[in-house]
Amino acid sequence: MLRLRIPFKYQLLIPLVVIMGAILIFPLLYSLVISFQNYELSKIGQEHFVGFKNYINLFGNRSFWAAMRNTITFVVIAVSIEVTLGFFLALLLHNKATFLRGFFRSTLLSPMFITPIAVGLIFRFMTNSQLGVIPNLLKNFNITIDFFGPKLALFSIALIDTWQWTPFMLLLILSGLESLPEEPFEAAQVDGAEGWRMIWYVTLPLMRPILLAAVVIRMLDAFKVYEYVYAITRGGPGVATETMQYFIYRTGFIYFRAGEAAAMSYTFIFVITIMVVILFRILQNKEETK
């Protein structure tokens, strides 16, 4: 009997490789094939290769680019607010003198552990013009805000994202602050730096790689925004809150155009990759010019 001897370190990987190969790598390759076919869920069995047609058609698809623009706008707004707030709160919670530090820390983190569809529905309920607590409170000051009208809808969705995911940013940044060495701070203190100057000239430069990692992780996650849109606006009004994840889902599963949806997915991944590379470049250049 022939016995193939696999080294121990590769034996350890067999379950992972087999599973991921079957449920991730193979489907992704299959999806690449589909993206070159006129695959439709309503006409399975009639598909054939159409070359780059699905990709070329995307260039003229205005809803697709509207969804792309919305998603990028959403990600930029949400992640900027989250990293600013997260950094600020992390500084307060990092300070050992802060009253009830552990309590604030564990309770402020809770939103990141609950299902986003619940968050979407809760906020939809709270902002409902008749039943909602926020419009009713604002009525006392004679203010009416159309949170999910054409102008504000995308921004409101970004604020909901901020409510849920600033805690995650806070967690990452707090862990970063705790890993920083003490010496630079002591040296700066000897030089008379304190308060904001200390944060600006010592903490921020030291934190740059951690902040970059936190922003990239959160950004990649924010690109998946779906539940809030599903719970509140379903892409509307018009296409104001149409996001990529929602748009691809609709193309594939409401309009049954699987081939097109697959081409959109790959274009989406391509755009995300470019954005991450650009972000790394910008931040690296800053580092070098220092």
Place this chain on the structure above:
Amino acid sequence: MKGLTRKRIRSVITSVILSFALLIVFFPYFWTILASLKNPADINHPLDFTFTPTLASWDAVIHAGIPAQAMNSLIVGAITVLISLLAGTPAAYAFSRFNVGGNKARFGILLAQMLPPATLIIPLFLLMYQIKLTNSIIRVVISHLTVLLPLVTWFLIGFFDDVPRELEDAAQVDGCTQWQTFFKIVVPIVRPGMGAAGLFAFVMSWNDMFYALILTSAKARTLPVGIASYWTFRGVEMGQMSAAILLAILPMIGLSFFVQHFMLRGLTGGAVKG
């Protein structure tokens, strides 16, 4: 003296800001709890706090599809976590101890978690259709594994990095095989990490709606899909929606207190070594 008052002012301001943040975090919970205890007529008067609390919404939810949906979520989460730990633990050990594939492999593991579900759902759905895989639970477990198996692996790499190598060397001197060393020496040490990774993966599985919405049949919905079906906004259903939401989120907030402590080590765990 002057320095002391300044310090005191600063700490008061800090407390005020943190309390305000806490208010913003907790108000939506508070409001949902309140709505779950109101009857439909009271829900129409959001600022009237003189209502008589009622458990009618809770009663209706408990006798609707919600408990069965919660059960489905529980089963999906448990199977997903079990498979993730069985396959992810040895893999994480390989990445940590033997540095298989180097930084590229670690980066790949990270990227797999970041893939937008929209890109995977189409091929997964079609392939499941072609092999006639109709069991909702298995379909959702497979889709969750695409995210959570890499996540658990990533989580555990950090915990394995912390295990001192001398222990393993000593075990091997004593005549243990590499598998025996792994199971008898290393796994017991990283057990807290496995617990944390498993709980976190469970929370993530429980919270998913996107895959579950597309891959389950009407008979086997998971809880987030069940909640999403309260989309029809009639006053009658707001109380029930609130109760159902609380059933979905309160257990996870409870679990979060057990996981938080380990999350820092886990999230930065597989971090690419410079």
